Amino acid sequence: MSTLLNSLTTELRRGTLTLAVLSQLRTPQYGYSLVQLLEDSGINIDQSTLYPLLRRLEKQELVTSSWDHTESRPRKYYVLSELGMETFLQLREEWIKNSKQLYGLLKGDEEDEFN
Amino acid sequence: MNLIEIYIQEVTRRLPEKSRTDIALELQSTIEDMLPDDYNEEDIKDVLGKLGNPAALAAGYRDQPMHLIGPRYFDVYVSLLKMILPIAAAISLISIAAEFFLDFNHDETLLNAMLDFIGYGIWKLIEVSVQVFFWLTVVFAVIERVDKDKEQHPLSPSLKPWTPDDLKSITYIPKKKAISKCEIFGSLMWTAIWATLYFYADQLMGIYRGGGEGLEFKIPAVNQDILLGYWPVVVVIIALEVGLALYKLIIGQWTKRMAIFNTVLELFATIVFIFILMNPNLLQQEFIAYMTDLFSISAAQFKNWLLGGIMITFIIYAVISIFDGIRKSRITS
Numbered sequence: 001m002s003t004l005l006n007s008l009t010t011e012l013r014r015g016t017l018t019l020a021v022l023s024q025l026r027t028p029q030y031g032y033s034l035v036q037l038l039e040d041s042g043i044n045i046d047q048s049t050l051y052p053l054l055r056r057l058e059k060q061e062l063v064t065s066s067w068d069h070t071e072s073r074p075r076k077y078y079v080l081s082e083l084g085m086e087t088f089l090q091l092r093e094e095w096i097k098n099s100k101q102l103y104g105l106l107k108g109d110e111e112d113e114f115n
Numbered sequence: 116m117n118l119i120e121i122y123i124q125e126v127t128r129r130l131p132e133k134s135r136t137d138i139a140l141e142l143q144s145t146i147e148d149m150l151p152d153d154y155n156e157e158d159i160k161d162v163l164g165k166l167g168n169p170a171a172l173a174a175g176y177r178d179q180p181m182h183l184i185g186p187r188y189f190d191v192y193v194s195l196l197k198m199i200l201p202i203a204a205a206i207s208l209i210s211i212a213a214e215f216f217l218d219f220n221h222d223e224t225l226l227n228a229m230l231d232f233i234g235y236g237i238w239k240l241i242e243v244s245v246q247v248f249f250w251l252t253v254v255f256a257v258i259e260r261v262d263k264d265k266e267q268h269p270l271s272p273s274l275k276p277w278t279p280d281d282l283k284s285i286t287y288i289p290k291k292k293a294i295s296k297c298e299i300f301g302s303l304m305w306t307a308i309w310a311t312l313y314f315y316a317d318q319l320m321g322i323y324r325g326g327g328e329g330l331e332f333k334i335p336a337v338n339q340d341i342l343l344g345y346w347p348v349v350v351v352i353i354a355l356e357v358g359l360a361l362y363k364l365i366i367g368q369w370t371k372r373m374a375i376f377n378t379v380l381e382l383f384a385t386i387v388f389i390f391i392l393m394n395p396n397l398l399q400q401e402f403i404a405y406m407t408d409l410f411s412i413s414a415a416q417f418k419n420w421l422l423g424g425i426m427i428t429f430i431i432y433a434v435i436s437i438f439d440g441i442r443k444s445r446i447t448s
Binding site for chain 1 (some may be wrong): 140142144145148166167168171175176178
């Protein structure tokens with residue numbers, strides 16, 4: 001893939017990452033379990049952006065975190081806060097609306113091409 | 116194991132003290148999660164490779180921007196730089212010129228002194244520019260880091276979001292009426308030059324002769340005592356010229372009022388200088404004698420020729436300046 005296409009794709013994906021992460025944090029997750037969850041759904045995520053993102057979400061009070069020392073090694077669990085839940089639902093609405101519009105736009109193009 | 120610790124250290128040393136322990140713990144736990152149960156060094160390298168460059172990871176954790184001046188302040192920064200640099204340069208040049216002429220001594224040849232002045236002037240200009248650039252950049256870099264507002268839109272002069280109403284507070288300046296910074300700088304420079312020539316006429320204007328060590332000042336052309344007798348009125352003219360230049364700088368375009376100011380100033384200055392030149396004792400007798408010998412003409416002829424020439428130059432320059440000002444102030448677009 002050319003560098004330009006690469007950077008454009010990254011740009012497209014960047015905004016969706018937050019939404020993807022929020023969607024999986026309705027149940028408590030630690031860093032690596034979150035990566036696995038996302039990868040299972042086919043979302044390939046750069047881990048060097050994910051961990052800082054979690055801390056940023058915590059700072060924005062969208063998620064809360066707690067250390068769990070009961071397992072073999074201590075793990076930091078993240079879960080959506082009330083504000084996070086609200087924000088996630090709104091973001092999801094927004095995303096679905098936008099992707100429908102964009103789909104309509106792109107679909108139109110495709111039909112034009114074939115006509 | 117060792118590689119992991121070094122990696123964590125490489126990340127946390129770039130972070131603020133208070134968040135280091137927590138991030139280190141979390142990273143440690145994450146890396147161990149990523150490793151298989153029975154791992155070797157290759158596995159560790161693989162995992163650390165996925166986490167990427169420690170500098171990039173640390174940058175992700177840090178809230179501070181990875182640039183000096185971001186989009187919000189860049190526009191204001193550049194306009195301030197453009198405004199302050201020429202002003203600072205002009206002030207430093209004028210002060211150097213003043214200092215230089217106050218220290219001017221008779222033993223030094225004018226040419227050598229001039230070369231000294233140019234060299235020193237260029238050096239000082241570079242120094243002032245670097246200083247202005249440095250301090251302005253530092254101030255903006257600090258503002259960028261202190262401002263917690265995540266707003267990315269460029270800052271408007273009113274410090275509020277831009278609206279079309281902001282355009283009303285900006286005067287529209289047609290190109291033909293505009294006064295360039297160069298023009299203002301040039302006129303200030305010209306004032307500085309002629310003022311220096313006036314106050315140090317006996318040291319600068321006269322006969323030079325090529326000697327052993329460059330140019331040698333031989334005979335002064337004018338009677339400095341007579342010339343300096345007019346100093347109060349000359350100071351008034353200097354003040355008015357500087358005032359006009361600053362007025363031009365502020366308004367930025369020719370207006371009717373400015374054209375009137377310019378006309379009055381040019382007329383006044385021309386009359387004063389013609390009056391000074393008419394003084395019969397202005398020129399040194401020695402100088403007149405030298406020149407009449409050189410060109411083999413009579414003293415009266417020489418005086419008429421020299422002073423007449425200067426006066427005509429003065430008048431032509433004044434007339435051009437007056438008409439140019441009036442013409443530009445009349446342009447409507």
